[in-house]
Amino acid sequence: MAVGLFDLAHANTGLRGATLRHLQRLVASWQPLADLCFADLLALAPVEGEEGHRFVVLAHVRPVTGQTLYPPELIGTVVQEVERPLVARAWRKLEIVGGDATVLGSAERARTECIPLLLDGAPIAVVSRESPTTSGRRQGELERVYLDTFERFARMMTEGSFPFPRDEVALEEAPRVADGVILLDDQLRIRFTSPNAISSLHRLGIHAYTHGLLLGEIGFDQDAAEAAFRLRVPVTEEIERGETSVLIQAIPLLERKRSTGAMILVRDVTDLRRRDRILLSKDATIREIHHRVKNNLQTIAALLRLQGRRLSTPEAQEALQESERRIRSIAIVHETLSRDAADVVDFAEIIGPLVRVVEETVSTPELRLHFDVEGNAGLLPGEIATPLAVVLNELMQNAVDHAFPDGADGAPSEGHVRVIVRRREGELALDVVDDGVGLPPDFSLEDSRGLGLSIVHALVTSELGGSIEMRDDHGTRVSLRVPLKPAAPGEFGTL
Ligand SMILES: Nc1ncnc2c1ncn2[C@@H]1O[C@H](COP(=O)(O)OP(=O)(O)OP(=O)(O)O)[C@@H](O)[C@H]1O
Ligand SMILES: [Mg+2]
Numbered sequence: 001m002a003v004g005l006f007d008l009a010h011a012n013t014g015l016r017g018a019t020l021r022h023l024q025r026l027v028a029s030w031q032p033l034a035d036l037c038f039a040d041l042l043a044l045a046p047v048e049g050e051e052g053h054r055f056v057v058l059a060h061v062r063p064v065t066g067q068t069l070y071p072p073e074l075i076g077t078v079v080q081e082v083e084r085p086l087v088a089r090a091w092r093k094l095e096i097v098g099g100d101a102t103v104l105g106s107a108e109r110a111r112t113e114c115i116p117l118l119l120d121g122a123p124i125a126v127v128s129r130e131s132p133t134t135s136g137r138r139q140g141e142l143e144r145v146y147l148d149t150f151e152r153f154a155r156m157m158t159e160g161s162f163p164f165p166r167d168e169v170a171l172e173e174a175p176r177v178a179d180g181v182i183l184l185d186d187q188l189r190i191r192f193t194s195p196n197a198i199s200s201l202h203r204l205g206i207h208a209y210t211h212g213l214l215l216g217e218i219g220f221d222q223d224a225a226e227a228a229f230r231l232r233v234p235v236t237e238e239i240e241r242g243e244t245s246v247l248i249q250a251i252p253l254l255e256r257k258r259s260t261g262a263m264i265l266v267r268d269v270t271d272l273r274r275r276d277r278i279l280l281s282k283d284a285t286i287r288e289i290h291h292r293v294k295n296n297l298q299t300i301a302a303l304l305r306l307q308g309r310r311l312s313t314p315e316a317q318e319a320l321q322e323s324e325r326r327i328r329s330i331a332i333v334h335e336t337l338s339r340d341a342a343d344v345v346d347f348a349e350i351i352g353p354l355v356r357v358v359e360e361t362v363s364t365p366e367l368r369l370h371f372d373v374e375g376n377a378g379l380l381p382g383e384i385a386t387p388l389a390v391v392l393n394e395l396m397q398n399a400v401d402h403a404f405p406d407g408a409d410g411a412p413s414e415g416h417v418r419v420i421v422r423r424r425e426g427e428l429a430l431d432v433v434d435d436g437v438g439l440p441p442d443f444s445l446e447d448s449r450g451l452g453l454s455i456v457h458a459l460v461t462s463e464l465g466g467s468i469e470m471r472d473d474h475g476t477r478v479s480l481r482v483p484l485k486p487a488a489p490g491e492f493g494t495l
Contacts, residue, residue, distance in 0.1 A: 004075075005023070005024060005027060005058055005059055006020065006024070008056070008058055008075070008076060009023070009045065009058055012045075012047055012048065012056045012058075012078075013045040013046065013047065013048050013056060013058070014046075014048045014049075015045055015124060015125075018119065019119055019124040022117070022119045022124060022163065023043060023045070023058065023059075023117070023124060023125055025163035025164070025165075025166075025167060026043065026059075026117060026125075026127070026157075026162070026163040027043065027059045027061070028163070028167070029162075029163050029164070029234075030061055030127075030163075031061055031064070031176065032176065032177050032251070032263075032265065033061075033150060033153050034061045034062060034063040034064075035063050035064050035065045035146075035176060035177035035178060036065075036146045036147070036149050036150040036153070036177055037063070037129050037131070037146070037147055037150040038063050038065050038066030038067075038131060038143070038146070038147075039063055039066060039111075039129045039130055039131035040060065040061070040062055040063065040068055040069050040070050040129070040130045040131070041060070041061050041127055041128070041129055041130075042057050042059070042060050042070075042074070042104075042127070042128045042130065043057070043058045043059040043060075043117070043125050043126070043127055043128075044056065044057050044058065044079065044084075044087055044125060044126050044127075044128060045058055045124065045125040045126075046091065047078060052081070052088055052091050052092060053080070053081045053088070054078055054079065054080055054081065055078070055079045055081075055084065055087050055088070055091075055126065056076065056077070056078050056079075057074055057075055057076065057077045057078075057079065057104070058075065058125065059075065060074050060075055064176060064177070064178050065146075065177060065178055066131065067131075067132060069103050069108075069110055069130055069131070069132060070103075070104070070130075074104060074105070077104060077105070079104065083101075083102070083104075084101055084104075084114075084128075086098070086099055086101060086112055086114045086128075087114050087126045087128060089114070090114035090115065090116045090126045091116060091123055091126050093116075094116050094118065094123055094158065095116065095158070096113065096114065096115050096116070096154055096155075096158060097113070097114050098111075098112065098113040098114070099112060100112070100133065101130075103130070108132075109133045110130045110131065110132065110133065111130070111131050111132070111133050112128055112129060112130045113128070113129045113154070114126050114127070114128050114129075115127045115128075115129070115154045115157050115158060116157070116158055117157050117158075118157070118158055118159070118160045119160050120160060121160070127154075127157060129150075129154075141192075142194060142195075145183065145192045146177070146181070149183060149253070149263055152253050152255075152260075152261075153253070155255070156253070156254055156255075159254070159255075159256065159257075161232075161254045161257065162254075164232075164233045164234060165233075166233055173247060173267070173269060173272060174236070174247075174249060174265075174267075175247050175248065175249050175265035175266055175267030176265065176267070177265065178196065179196055179200075179265060179266060179267035179268070180194055180196035180197030180198075180199070180200050180265065180266035180267065180268075181193075181194040181196075181197055181263060181264070181265060181266070182194070182197050182210075182215075182263075182264040182266060183261065183262075183263055183264070184215070184225060184261055184262045184263075184264065185260075185261050186259070186260045186261055187214075188214055188215065188222070188225055188226065188229060188262070189212055189213060189214055190210045190211060190212065190213055190214070190215065190218075191211070191212075191261075193210050193211075196266075197264075197266045198210075199268070200246050200266045200267070200268045201218070201220065201266075203244045203246070203268055203270070204219075204220070204239070204241050204244055204246060205219075205241060205242075205244075206218050206219050206220060215264075220239075221237065221239050221248075223237065224236070224237035224248055224249075224250040224264075225250045225262050225264060227250070228250035228251065228252045228259075228262055229250075229252055229259045229262055230259075231252075232252050232254060232257070232259055233252070234249055234250065234251045234252070235249070235250045236248070236249045236250075237249075237250075238269070243270060244268070244270045245268075245269045245270050245272075245273040246266060246267065246268055246269065246270075247266075247267045247269045248264055248265065248266050248267075249264070249265045250262050250263075250264050251263045251264075251265070286343070287337075287338050287339070287340070288338075290334045290335075290337040290338035291334075291335075291338035293331075293334045294331045294334035294335045294338060297327050297328070297330055297331035297334065298328070298331050300327055301324045301327045301328050301331065304320045304321075304323055304324040304327070305320070305321075305324050307320060308320035308321055308324070321361075322397075322451075322452075325357055325358075325361065325393065325397065326390060326393065326394075326455075328357050329354055329357060329389050329390050329392075329393035330386060330389065330390060332350055332353045332354060332357070332389060333345060333350060333382065333385050333386045333389045334386075335353075336349055336350055336385075337382050337385075343381060343382045343383075344379040344380060344381050344382065344385075345379065345380055345382060345385040346378070346379055347376075347377035347378065347379075347380050347385060347388070347421070348373075348376050348377065348378075350385065350389055351373050351392070351419060351421075352373075354389060354392055354393050354396070355371045355373070355396065355419075357393065358371075358393065358396040358397050358400055359371065361397065361400060362400055364404075364406050366406070366413055367404055367406065367413065367414070367415060368413060368414045368415070369400065369404070369414075369415045369416075369417060370414070370415070370416045370417070371396070371417050371418075371419070372416065372417070372418045372419070373418075373419045373421070374418060374419070374420045374421070375420055375421040375422050375423075376421060376423065377421045377423055377428055377430070378423050380428070380484075384428075384464060384482065384484065387459040387460075387463045387464055388428075388430070388459075388464070388482065390455065390459060391430075391455075391456050391459050391460055391480065392419065392430065392432070394452040394453070394455055394456050395432040395456065395478050396417060396419070396432060397452065398452055398453070398476075399415075399417045399432065399434040399436065399476070400417075402436070402437075403415060403417075403434040403435075403436020403437060403438075403475060403476060404434075404436045404437070405437060415434065415435060415436055416434065416435050417432065417433070417434045418431075418432070418433045418434075419431070419432055420432075420433065423484075426483060426484055426485070427481060427482065427483055427484060428480075428481070428482045428483075428484055429479070429480070429481055429482075430479075430480040430482070431477060431478065431479045431480070432477075432478045433473065433475065433476070433477045433478075434475045434476050435474055435475040436475045436476065437475070438472040438474075438475055438476055439470065439471075439472055439476055443470075445457065445468065445470050456468065460480055460482065464482045464483075465482075465483055466480055466481050466482035466483060467480070467481045468480055
């Protein structure tokens with residue numbers, strides 16, 4: 001991984017702009033190369049102003065297919081020319097040189113091959129391939145073919161054609177050498193198929209003997225390989241057949257800018273795709289449930305309204321209206337939850353509809369009320385957003401109901417209600433501020449008998465584990481503090 005490659009290069013080397021980008025591209029796409037040669041790859045660039053006498057290790061990749069020689073702390077190490085004459089030689093002569101060297105930071109010996117990385121004919125770094133000398137076992141066909149393919153990529157580096165001149169989209173699921181390799185010659189005929197690639201072909205229902213045939217002839221999709229060959233850049237494609245999904249990446253092999261073959265990495269992603277589908281349908285189910293809950297709540301609200309209209313006692317009517325309003329504020333949260341897969345809501349989306357529910361209840365025509373929302377709560381899990389929506393609804397309703405009484409002595413013609421939200425480290429602060437008459441003189445939150453503040457108190461302190469403070473502040477200011485715990489990844493909240 002390119003940990004701090006940019007900073008490291010800027011601090012130690014003359015790599016900037018296009019040359020640095022070339023190196024970054026190499027590091028983004030060199031994992032298959034390390035796997036092909038069963039060895040560690042190091043990228044070293046000369047320390048600026050020292051004419052190639054000292055080199056700094058800028059990046060390192062380990063083989064998935066073999067044993068590594070190096071711990072991660074290697075990056076940033078500065079190497080003298082005397083320690084690694086091969087690196088300096090590759091850098092000066094612009095050619096690939098091989099031989100023995102000591103493992104950096106130890107007395108062991110390593111087999112190394114130093115490859116100058118060129119861009120437009122000028123060297124920008126040296127890639128050193130390093131493996132233990134002890135692996136004296138005889139090479140099988142697979143090893144021979146892989147090493148041979150690595151050498152083709154090595155030559156591409158010296159010709160400036162690897163890495164490819166475009167940014168790789170870093171796919172987490174990108175196929176690797178160990179997943180399966182098919183090698184094609186300059187006629188796009190199959191020259192080699194690794195055992196894992198054969199298994200993937202089998203799963204696609206291809207049992208033919210493949211050697212010497214075109215991919216198309218064995219019933220395998222050939223488009224990606226052809227496109228890679230023609231465009232001279234890697235092409236990724238997913239093939240689906242029945243239940244089986246196979247991801248392929250066709251990487252062209254170039255010689256003097258001409259395509260002379262291609263390496264196809266093949267990965268069976270059937271299980272991954274199956275899991276994706278299950279997750280997708282689970283998300284869809286959760287959204288559907290929220291949608292239904294919202295519909296049901298709206299039905300309940302409508303029933304209460306109908307019933308309220310039939311009552312003759314104003315007090316009873318009012319009680320039902322309030323219940324209707326409370327239910328609607330919960331429905332708003334479910335509405336938002338039904339739109340997104342994750343069990344989180346953007347609280348900013350909820351405040352608007354909540355304000356409208358309250359605005360509808362302003363019954364004094366002379367009073368013009370302005371609602372303002374400041375700040376942003378960001379994303380909140382459903383289990384916090386729902387009680388908070390109910391709480392906010394109560395507080396705004398109280399401002400409407402109590403802050404601006406229409407008395408004989410000239411009722412205020414204008415009022416402001418501000419909702420101020422601030423998200424801090426592990427905490428959400430929510431203030432509802434009005435510029436009305438303020439709290440009654442003998443008011444205390446603990447002794448308050450109203451249902452609204454009882455609901456607020458219960459939800460904030462018990463359900464949300466937070467605190468409330470109410471005080472006069474040129475009107476009334478209610479300040480809430482609610483702790484936020486970091487959501488566990490993949491947590492689905494209350495469902
Ligand atoms: N913004 C405010 N400005 C002035 N007084 C307020 C404000 N908010 C609350 N109060 C006072 O606190 C009392 C209790 O409020 P609470 O919401 O608990 O009950 P309520 O609004 O009277 O009735 P309910 O909410 O059940 O319809 C109110 O009656 C009012 O006197
Ligand atoms: Mg109230």
